Amino acid sequence: MSLPDDSRYLKGGPVAQRIIAAVREDAAIAKAEGFPPKLISITVGDTDAVDVYVRNQRAKAQLAGIDFEERRFPATITSGELEAAIHGLNADPRVTGIIIQRPVPAHISVKTLQAAVHPLKDVEGMHPASIGNIVYNQLDLAPCTAAASVELLKETGLDLKGLEVVVVGHSEIVGKPIAFLLMSEGATVTVCHHMTRSVAAHARRADALFVAVGKPRLIKADMVKPGAAVIDIGINSEIGPDGTSRIVGDVDTDSVKDVASWITPVPGGVGPITVAILLRNTMVALSRQRALYEATYGTADRLAAE
Numbered sequence: 241m242s243l244p245d246d247s248r249y250l251k252g253g254p255v256a257q258r259i260i261a262a263v264r265e266d267a268a269i270a271k272a273e274g275f276p277p278k279l280i281s282i283t284v285g286d287t288d289a290v291d292v293y294v295r296n297q298r299a300k301a302q303l304a305g306i307d308f309e310e311r312r313f314p315a316t317i318t319s320g321e322l323e324a325a326i327h328g329l330n331a332d333p334r335v336t337g338i339i340i341q342r343p344v345p346a347h348i349s350v351k352t353l354q355a356a357v358h359p360l361k362d363v364e365g366m367h368p369a370s371i372g373n374i375v376y377n378q379l380d381l382a383p384c385t386a387a388a389s390v391e392l393l394k395e396t397g398l399d400l401k402g403l404e405v406v407v408v409g410h411s412e413i414v415g416k417p418i419a420f421l422l423m424s425e426g427a428t429v430t431v432c433h434h435m436t437r438s439v440a441a442h443a444r445r446a447d448a449l450f451v452a453v454g455k456p457r458l459i460k461a462d463m464v465k466p467g468a469a470v471i472d473i474g475i476n477s478e479i480g481p482d483g484t485s486r487i488v489g490d491v492d493t494d495s496v497k498d499v500a501s502w503i504t505p506v507p508g509g510v511g512p513i514t515v516a517i518l519l520r521n522t523m524v525a526l527s528r529q530r531a532l533y534e535a536t537y538g539t540a541d542r543l544a545a546e
């Protein structure tokens with residue numbers, strides 16, 4: 241779909257392209273030096289939003305020169321079997337990064353799976369030991385969607401210091417890390433969730449509004465301050481008026497675009513940057529692994545050593 245050429249739309253494509261071009265250069269150098277990057281995706285069961293994400297991961301990884309492999313497991317698999325598969329990937333020196341696609345079936349604890357991924361291969365920064373880094377303002381490998389959303393807000397040119405920001409949704413992978421990243425940038429952050437008494441009252445005060453809930457059209461025009469920046473993170477599949485499946489966000493874009501100064505389209509907003517940052521994180525993980533490898537074995541060519 242081509243988007244209207246309107247400066248109110250904060251488009252993710254150009255930002256994603258910039259990031260992927262830099263990753264491509266890094267990946268080519270790493271490959272030539274004997275450290276080819278490789279990303280493994282683990283999917284358990286079936287979810288539309290995951291399918292879209294994995295499809296784009298494969299396409300963009302290929303563009304960037306990163307090997308990509310999807311491992312799909314049935315929803316009936318046990319946690320023990322999955323943990324064993326993850327341990328196998330941890331031990332495989334050819335694997336740079338592992339991403340566990342969410343959600344996982346209710347009988348499996350996603351936290352247990354995240355904790356099974358070796359922190360050096362944790363390309364989403366979701367291991368309990370990694371997620372703490374953003375609390376300490378160490379931001380070079382942050383959860384991808386959170387980093388993507390903040391990157392897109394920066395495209396507005398707004399000064400984040402002292403900015404009134406409201407985040408709707410507080411999941412550990414999106415809402416909470418967004419709040420920490422924004423605090424690191426000096427913003428004043430309010431976080432809303434399903435027990436918040438009036439999401440609308442908070443949202444209307446925001447200079448920048450981030451929405452990550454998973455409910456189409458949750459945010460309407462009367463919940464947005466005139467002139468605000470609205471970052472729509474939702475990826476929801478629904479059947480459109482023409483009977484085909486389409487992706488929509490959590491914001492009623494048609495009405496909100498007349499109130500907000502900036503709005504992210506869905507598709508074409510945060511999503512493409514999320515994919516690009518996952519690839520960039522894979523390169524950050526690789527450089528950490530190389531640093532450890534070189535500290536242990538010296539700088540000799542790894543392939544020659546094997």
Ligand SMILES: NC(=O)C1=CN([C@@H]2O[C@H](COP(=O)(O)OP(=O)(O)OC[C@H]3O[C@@H](n4cnc5c(N)ncnc54)[C@H](OP(=O)(O)O)[C@@H]3O)[C@@H](O)[C@H]2O)C=CC1
Binds near residue numbers: 411454473475510514
């Ligand atoms: N664009 C991208 O790159 C990505 C998009 N997504 C999309 O973002 C959306 C959110 O994902 P994720 O964070 O993983 O989802 P979760 O379901 O884990 O979290 C949803 C959050 O929304 C809150 N919530 C639910 N109902 C309301 C309500 N009526 N008002 C305010 N808050 C509410 C929940 O609060 P509580 O826990 O208190 O119930 C929870 O914190 C989904 O559409 C997902 O597909 C996700 C990742 C990446």
Ligand SMILES: Nc1nc(=O)c2c([nH]1)NC[C@@H]1CN(c3ccc(C(=O)N[C@@H](CCC(=O)O)C(=O)O)cc3)C=[N+]21
Binds near residue numbers: 384508509
């Ligand atoms: N561990 C984990 N981390 C995630 O970050 C995560 C996840 N699990 N599970 C699923 C959700 C969803 N998600 C998307 C990211 C990008 C697009 C994306 O590339 N969207 C494009 C393309 C749309 C299209 O191709 O139709 C766009 O919005 O323009 C979609 C969905 C990440 N998620």
